Amino acid sequence: MPGPADRTRGGVALVTGGGRRVGRAISESLAASGLAVAVHYGRSREAAEATAASLREAHGVPTWTFQADLAAPDEIGGLFERVRDVCGRLDVLVNSAASFDHAPLAAIDAPRWDRAQAVNLRAPHLCIREARELLAASAAAGGAAAVVNIADLSGVVPWRGYAHHGASKAGLLHLTRCAALELAPAIRVNAVVPGAILPPAGEPADSPAWRAAGERLPLRRTGDPADVGAAVVFLATASFVTGEVLFVDGGEHLHGSNKR
Numbered sequence: 001m002p003g004p005a006d007r008t009r010g011g012v013a014l015v016t017g018g019g020r021r022v023g024r025a026i027s028e029s030l031a032a033s034g035l036a037v038a039v040h041y042g043r044s045r046e047a048a049e050a051t052a053a054s055l056r057e058a059h060g061v062p063t064w065t066f067q068a069d070l071a072a073p074d075e076i077g078g079l080f081e082r083v084r085d086v087c088g089r090l091d092v093l094v095n096s097a098a099s100f101d102h103a104p105l106a107a108i109d110a111p112r113w114d115r116a117q118a119v120n121l122r123a124p125h126l127c128i129r130e131a132r133e134l135l136a137a138s139a140a141a142g143g144a145a146a147v148v149n150i151a152d153l154s155g156v157v158p159w160r161g162y163a164h165h166g167a168s169k170a171g172l173l174h175l176t177r178c179a180a181l182e183l184a185p186a187i188r189v190n191a192v193v194p195g196a197i198l199p200p201a202g203e204p205a206d207s208p209a210w211r212a213a214g215e216r217l218p219l220r221r222t223g224d225p226a227d228v229g230a231a232v233v234f235l236a237t238a239s240f241v242t243g244e245v246l247f248v249d250g251g252e253h254l255h256g257s258n259k260r
């Protein structure tokens with residue numbers, strides 16, 4: 001039976017939104033585990049190229065960058081054609097790219113609802129669908145043949161002001177289980193639910209509010225993007241695990257309405 005390192009060595013991972021913040025840490029952990037990494041980006045070309053270059057240098061693995069607007073289904077098809085042509089194989093798909101839109105329920109009109117579902121739920125589904133053949137080939141060759149979807153706690157407990165976002169992430173968790181069942185035995189599909197890892201873009205990580213958010217958690221601190229990367233590597237290589245959801249949230253999901 002091949003061990004985890006055998007299942008990643010020589011393989012290729014694609015990380016959507018893999019050039020910055022949490023996606024970058026996932027790319028970094030996968031590269032450190034020996035996988036070549038295809039870094040997908042939407043608008044952040046410079047960040048994606050910098051990430052790809054730094055992974056190449058630090059871990060000696062091949063890296064590539066690929067642009068696609070994941071809200072556009074035809075661009076997703078094109079993305080996987082390019083991955084097939086350029087990388088030649090795909091062993092791990094990480095659906096990390098997402099929007100994070102706040103709006104009170106009354107302000108969520110049809111376009112706003114649709115935008116959240118398009119990026120956070122439809123795109124992961126279409127990516128999995130487009131990746132199937134490549135991942136099945138990975139399975140046949142003894143590779144990892146794994147999908148890891150990145151959800152969040154709004155898909156497990158309701159957050160005020162995030163009905164559209166939370167519904168998309170809840171859908172992603174259910175899609176994880178549906179795909180795990182339907183794509184077995186060749187392809188495993190799992191999810192990570194990060195908690196308070198990084199404050200929203202533009203907000204400082206050393207602010208009193210962010211520290212206080214950490215102190216309210218059972219583990220009394222916020223997490224690190226590398227914690228999410230480590231969970232992704234685990235699920236990418238855990239050969240008897242499928243349809244599972246791994247919380248990386250300092251215990252936040254245990255709270256319910258009891259905040260301490």
Ligand SMILES: NC(=O)c1ccc[n+]([C@@H]2O[C@H](COP(=O)([O-])OP(=O)(O)OC[C@H]3O[C@@H](n4cnc5c(N)ncnc54)[C@H](OP(=O)(O)O)[C@@H]3O)[C@@H](O)[C@H]2O)c1
Pocket residue numbers: 016017018019020021022023040041042043044045068069070071095096097098099100119150151152153193194195196197198199200201
């Ligand atoms: N930050 C946290 O503490 C936290 C907590 C729980 C869950 N998560 C989850 O972890 C993942 C990453 O979080 P993050 O905070 O690092 O996210 P982020 O800063 O909001 O970045 C979102 C990423 O998604 C990409 N993206 C968004 N819309 C896109 C589109 N239409 N087409 C292509 N790419 C698109 C962006 O790429 P470009 O910049 O290239 O456009 C960017 O790389 C997300 O799934 C998020 O829900 C994060």
